[in-house]
Amino acid sequence: MTRLFHVSDVHFGREDVAAIEWFGRRVAEEQPDAIVMTGDLTMRARASEFAAAGKWLESLGRPVTVEVGNHDLPYFNPLARLVAPYRRYKTIERMIEKPLDLKGVGVVPLKTTARAQFRLNWSKGNVSIRALRKSLALVEAVPKGDLVFVAAHHPLIEAGTQASSRTRRGREALAALATAGAHAVLTGHVHDPFDIAHDVGGRTVRLIGAGTLSERVRSQPPSFNEIRIDGATFQTIARFMGEPDVAL
Template sequence: MTLLFHASDLHFGREDRDALDWFVAEATDAKPDAIVITGDLTMRARSAEFAAAHRWLEALPAPVSVEVGNHDLPYFDVFARFFRPYRRYDALERLIERPLALPHVTIVPLRTTARAQWRFNWSKGIVTGDRLDDTLELLGEADTHHRLIACHHPLIEGGTSGTASTRGGRAALRALSAQGATAVLSGHVHDPFDRTEQIDGQSIRLIGAGTLSERLRDTRPSYNAIHISPTDHSMDVRHVHMA
């Protein structure tokens, strides 16, 4: 059995320190095989926020892969957003969009953020052809039964009050399913969800993580614990204990 911890939207700068400490304690106790963070490490992509996120990630007792979230692109510095958007990742670079190979499971990244879009709200998701091609190539090289995609924005809506409105998301989901993807892990909406979509006779599971920040919507801070056997996977949503 492979155990995967899936968390998202830490928002250092508006983080919930109690929730973050609780997550580290949970990981230390359960010893997951890997931890996937599906974006928004920071609130405003400031250097101090990335540094705090890096210190926290270094304390985790498992291999970590981190996706890029829309809040991780410079917000106030327009020059940096367009020309040096990932400079502040610095020491975190080795964890960003890191494919992971585990027993029975391969985890492949798909970036859904953009420095700019042809619409007013740049925080929403988008899947471009070149990024999808890169993901499909990695997915085609996987030889495990479970092939999971990690991205920040849900490719299609998960029924939460927050939305992703991901352009190209449904077409991407179809292409990923055809290439053998069995599940998509995402964040962004700050509430967990778990649904299964049928595409051309194939089932693909869509799993969203909540937040470990103060920026709550409908549920308190949480993460997903995903238990994966050679032929199946189950998920528990675990919420921070309230005093």
């Protein structure tokens, strides 16, 4: 059995210290095969926040791949946001979209953040044509018979959570990914866990969202997902701090 820990929205700068320590203990004791981090490592994309986030990820001692979230883009510096949005990410650059060596599973990145959008709330999701083409090529390159997990920050379609993603071209992206062979899309952003199966053109694709390890909880306490993979099947377990685990 392959076990992934799917974590998201730690928001260093507003992290829940008890929650990240709890997650670290779970990693140390259970030794998952890999960790998938689906964005918003930081609160305001400050260099100090990235340094703390990088130190924490390295301390886990497991293979890690990281997606970029909207909070990981410069917030108070519009010029930096447009010209050099990922400069402060250099402390963890080698972890961004890092391929994972997992038997029977391919993890494919999909960028859903944008430097600017023609709407006031730029925190919401956006799938560009270029980003989707890149991800589709990676999906098609996964060996036949392997599971394909797409990792993104924003849910591609709404999951009925308290917070929303309103991802532009998300539904079209989901249809294209399903056609290409994706089995699940792993996301964050809304701070509550879910695992919802969608029928897309006769194929079942699961949208899996992780909670948060920050102080910015919504309807659920701090949590992460454990994904247990057994051959061609997989199960999602929401692991809550201080509360029983829940099979989603």
